[in-house]
Amino acid sequence: MKLWGGRFTKQTDQLAHNFNASISFDRKFYKEDIEGSIAHVTMLAAQGILTDNEKNQIIDGLNGIRKDIDDGKLIIDDEHEDIHSFVEAHLTSRIGDAGKKLHTGRSRNDQVALDMKLFTRNEIKELDSLLKELLVELDVIMENNTDTFMPGFTHLQKAQPITLAHHMGAYFEMFKRDRSRLHDIYERMNYCPLGSGALAGTTYPLDREYTAKLLNFKGATLNSMDSVADRDYLIELLSACSTIMMHLSRFCEEIIIWNSNEYRFVEIDDSYSTGSSIMPQKKNPDIAELIRGKTGRVYGALMSLLTTMKGIPLAYNKDMQEDKELSFDAMDTTKGCIKLFTGMISSMTFNKAVMENSAKNGFTNATDAADYLVNHGVPFRDAHGIVGQLVLYCIDKNISLDEMSLDEYKKISDVFEEDIYDAISIKTCVEKRNTIGAPGVEAMKAVIANNKEYLKNN
Numbered sequence: 001m002k003l004w005g006g007r008f009t010k011q012t013d014q015l016a017h018n019f020n021a022s023i024s025f026d027r028k029f030y031k032e033d034i035e036g037s038i039a040h041v042t043m044l045a046a047q048g049i050l051t052d053n054e055k056n057q058i059i060d061g062l063n064g065i066r067k068d069i070d071d072g073k074l075i076i077d078d079e080h081e082d083i084h085s086f087v088e089a090h091l092t093s094r095i096g097d098a099g100k101k102l103h104t105g106r107s108r109n110d111q112v113a114l115d116m117k118l119f120t121r122n123e124i125k126e127l128d129s130l131l132k133e134l135l136v137e138l139d140v141i142m143e144n145n146t147d148t149f150m151p152g153f154t155h156l157q158k159a160q161p162i163t164l165a166h167h168m169g170a171y172f173e174m175f176k177r178d179r180s181r182l183h184d185i186y187e188r189m190n191y192c193p194l195g196s197g198a199l200a201g202t203t204y205p206l207d208r209e210y211t212a213k214l215l216n217f218k219g220a221t222l223n224s225m226d227s228v229a230d231r232d233y234l235i236e237l238l239s240a241c242s243t244i245m246m247h248l249s250r251f252c253e254e255i256i257i258w259n260s261n262e263y264r265f266v267e268i269d270d271s272y273s274t275g276s277s278i279m280p281q282k283k284n285p286d287i288a289e290l291i292r293g294k295t296g297r298v299y300g301a302l303m304s305l306l307t308t309m310k311g312i313p314l315a316y317n318k319d320m321q322e323d324k325e326l327s328f329d330a331m332d333t334t335k336g337c338i339k340l341f342t343g344m345i346s347s348m349t350f351n352k353a354v355m356e357n358s359a360k361n362g363f364t365n366a367t368d369a370a371d372y373l374v375n376h377g378v379p380f381r382d383a384h385g386i387v388g389q390l391v392l393y394c395i396d397k398n399i400s401l402d403e404m405s406l407d408e409y410k411k412i413s414d415v416f417e418e419d420i421y422d423a424i425s426i427k428t429c430v431e432k433r434n435t436i437g438a439p440g441v442e443a444m445k446a447v448i449a450n451n452k453e454y455l456k457n458n
């Protein structure tokens with residue numbers, strides 16, 4: 001049944017109906033549609049536009065529909081154009097004429113704008129709490145690894161020694177920013193479009209502020225055309241999801257490298273690995289790869305919606321219906337990936353000895369050897385050159401800096417003394433770096449305390 005048959009003399013072509021219909025995907029927010037309708041009729045009755053009796057009949061009817069759908073007794077079939085038509089048709093068939101008053105002072109344009117906002121608000125909350133679970137997991141790894149040494153990289157070349165806590169701490173910051181982006185989006189979008197009508201408000205004395213309050217919005221939107229045509233908050237959310245996915249993807253890339261036979265810094269648990277159908281020895285990091293891969297799909301949703309919106313004149317146009325499937329998919333994908341990722345890292349083994357050994361072999365302490373010379377009065381540029389010679393010598397001999405004898409050191413510069421060995425030990429190298437945000441244990445402990453405070457309050 002259509003909501004708009006009156007003006008038409010012909011049936012819609014079946015293919016055109018299918019093409020136009022949105023029920024196959026907007027059924028996802030039946031709860032929000034009903035919640036919005038309940039608030040709407042509550043306001044209509046408070047304003048004397050509906051009687052209390054009509055309001056009660058409608059609310060009982062809507063609650064019954066919601067319960068029946070929840071219980072699987074009422075199936076949302078494809079016969080109706082959209083979820084709004086479905087609910088209204090079922091309401092009228094259940095309670096009669098009062099049901100036909102539900103849509104007083106409302107258009108599907110402001111209705112769908114509301115439904116999508118209600119749905120998105122919940123999604124933002126879910127994304128946020130999943131990110132929090134991930135941060136809690138990172139916090140545990142950080143706390144247990146303030147003295148797990150590993151190489152820090154630039155250009156994927158060993159650079160300077162850091163700790164596993166420090167490396168995890170970098171991701172802690174990223175996901176913390178992701179949460180704050182979600183929070184900003186929530187605050188900005190949290191205004192109620194209902195009561196904007198098709199585009200130009202309505203002639204009924206609606207109390208839009210009251211409806212907004214009933215639905216926990218901060219207030220009513222202030223321009224009825226913008227209210228029905230605004231999809232900015234979805235674009236912002238898809239952008240935030242894209243950034244979350246980008247962070248997960250970088251992290252996955254590192255895990256894939258660390259899990260490789262060459263690195264062996266970590267071992268992904270069997271429960272998050274897969275095998276090969278032909279090569280019996282293989283244990284593949286498919287989950288990490290798939291998260292990395294799904295990132296493209298979420299970026300695609302962002303590009304798709306931006307492109308859909310770019311040429312739409314005010315106010316509502318049907319193009320906007322395209323906002324749903326891709327947003328739903330991006331939200332589900334992002335939530336799923338955060339969940340999987342958290343499970344994967346919480347069950348992953350960190351091979352601390354391998355990491356530490358790697359930090360020792362790769363001249364990650366070369367900067368500290370140069371700093372040693374500087375502390376003994378050698379200008380930094382000269383020190384840099386001297387240590388360069390040391391490194392060349394070690395490469396030739398296939399040894400590390402701490403395996404050189406003092407005689408060998410002295411042959412290149414007689415500034416070196418016995419205390420060079422302590423100065424370039426990985427432990428010393430890390431421990432001396434204690435400025436804010438650096439990997440030294442004291443600096444890390446301060447960050448971890450800060451993170452704990454953050455997790456308590458956010």
Ligand code: ARG
Pocket residue numbers: 022026082108109112316318320321322
């Ligand atoms: N299914 C539509 C959408 O998602 C609902 C709004 C329909 N409004 C209209 N004027 N046809 O955008």
